[in-house]
Amino acid sequence: MSEPTHKTFAEHLVAQDPPLSEKQYREHRMQLEKALTDASRRESRVRMTVLILWLLCCIIPTVAVGLANGVPGKVCHWYPLLMYVLLIVTIVETVSYFVRFLPTRLRAGSALNRNILLDLDRRISDLTSRIDQTTKEDRPGQTPS
Amino acid sequence: MDDPRDELERTRELLHVVMAQRGEADAFRWLVDRYEQRLLYFIRRSVADADRALDVLQEVWITVFRRIATLRTPEAFRVWLYRIARDKTIDQLRGDRRHKETHGESIDEATVDTAENSEGIERIENVKLIHRLLNRLTPAHREIVTLRFLEQMALDDIAAVVGCSIGTVKSRLHYAMRRLQEGIEEQNHV
Numbered sequence: 561m562s563e564p565t566h567k568t569f570a571e572h573l574v575a576q577d578p579p580l581s582e583k584q585y586r587e588h589r590m591q592l593e594k595a596l597t598d599a600s601r602r603e604s605r606v607r608m609t610v611l612i613l614w615l616l617c618c619i620i621p622t623v624a625v626g627l628a629n630g631v632p633g634k635v636c637h638w639y640p641l642l643m644y645v646l647l648i649v650t651i652v653e654t655v656s657y658f659v660r661f662l663p664t665r666l667r668a669g670s671a672l673n674r675n676i677l678l679d680l681d682r683r684i685s686d687l688t689s690r691i692d693q694t695t696k697e698d699r700p701g702q703t704p705s
Numbered sequence: 706m707d708d709p710r711d712e713l714e715r716t717r718e719l720l721h722v723v724m725a726q727r728g729e730a731d732a733f734r735w736l737v738d739r740y741e742q743r744l745l746y747f748i749r750r751s752v753a754d755a756d757r758a759l760d761v762l763q764e765v766w767i768t769v770f771r772r773i774a775t776l777r778t779p780e781a782f783r784v785w786l787y788r789i790a791r792d793k794t795i796d797q798l799r800g801d802r803r804h805k806e807t808h809g810e811s812i813d814e815a816t817v818d819t820a821e822n823s824e825g826i827e828r829i830e831n832v833k834l835i836h837r838l839l840n841r842l843t844p845a846h847r848e849i850v851t852l853r854f855l856e857q858m859a860l861d862d863i864a865a866v867v868g869c870s871i872g873t874v875k876s877r878l879h880y881a882m883r884r885l886q887e888g889i890e891e892q893n894h895v
Contacts, residue, residue, distance in 0.1 A: 569827050570855050574746045576836035580755060588759045592737070592766055596730075599767050673727065680720040687713040694709070 610653055617650035722779040733773070736782075737766060743855045744790055750851050751794045751844060761797050765790045787852060787866045826885055827854065838888040846881035849874055 580588070621643065718739065724732030745762055752758045768789050776785055826835065835854070839847050848867060852858045858866070864874045 569829060569832060570743065570857075572829055572832040573836060573854055574742050576833060577746055577749055578755070580759075584755070584759070588763070592763050595763055595767050596733070596770055599770055600730075603771065673723065676723055677720065680716055680723065683716045684713065684720065687709050687716060690709045691713065 610656055613649065614653040617646050617653060621646055718782065719779055722773070722776070722782045726774050726776065726779065728774075733770060736769075740783075740786060744786070747787065747790055747848075747851055747855060748794050750839060750847050752797055757797065761790075761793050764793045768793065781865075783856065784858075784862045784865045787856070787858075788868075791848065791866060826882065826889060831889055834889055834892055835885060838885050841888065842881050842884060846877050846884070849877045850881040850885070853878060 718736075721732040721735045721739075725736055741762070744765065745758060748761050748765075749755070749758045752761055765786075769786060772789075776782065839851065842850065845867075849863055852863050852866060856862075860871050860874050860878070863878075864871045867874065
């Protein structure tokens with residue numbers, strides 16, 4: 561079989577580089593963990609900010625129209641620039657949220673994603689039992705438990 | 706038929722990619738552990754300094770972490786990962802202003818019909834020599850042959866990583882393998 565030979569070759573090849581010292585490797589992993597935690601926090605903060613801004617952009621015009629006795633034209637007449645800015649910010653926020661964050665959220669919670677995970681779990685169990693079976697057959701002296 | 710052990714490994718990787726896309730930190734760590742050494746080897750073929758190579762590696766993982774949820778086909782994770790690693794390595798080299806423009810080196814593709822089979826020289830007794838000989842290749846040839854040796858990547862996957870046509874990959878691989886073969890023979894005669 562070429563694959564196991566290849567794997568061993570790749571492992572040997574990787575081992576040819578001067579190894580990192582224990583200290584260097586520990587430092588690298590610590591920095592990586594820290595960088596990933598920071599990135600995760602930053603993502604959450606940005607997501608929350610985008611969401612809050614979006615909500616504000618929706619709430620402010622609604623309240624303003626409410627105060628103007630339900631006549632949107634009046635509000636635009638009072639604060640035309642503010643209304644345009646809010647409209648632009650709302651559009652930008654909505655697009656940015658839908659493009660950047662929502663697909664992740666939806667995918668993470670979707671039934672399709674759960675089904676994929678279940679299917680992969682099942683495939684792993686099948687393959688593991690097939691490998692166990694083959695291993696037992698390769699060792700004729702051993703009785704299957 | 707595929708070896709069930711290889712299929713099991715691929716399925717496990719797929720499971721961890723999907724879990725990492727859902728934001729599970731342990732699954733992401735599993736992917737880091739799985740690829741870290743090979744990725745570092747790949748990066749160090751272009752960035753020789755270990756500390757700087759580690760910096761590039763860190764940037765690669767942060768980018769992967771940020772973007773993994775946007776990966777539409779989890780099966781393509783490996784190609785996607787190496788593409789990010791390649792881009793980050795080039796960024797680093799550009800930053801250093803030491804990147805020689807040899808990636809676009811042209812080879813007469815018309816003369817090459819098939820890629821050289823790597824199995825002839827892919828033997829443990831050649832490994833030290835191949836590691837040394839890789840430095841004699843141009844960056845464009847080195848990256849292709851490294852991907853082939855490290856990951857046994859198919860030509861179309863290598864083409865996707867390096868962003869060129871399959872024909873170019875074939876010809877570069879052919880040329881690089883010939884150079885390595887010549888290097889090995891030369892060494893054997895000494």
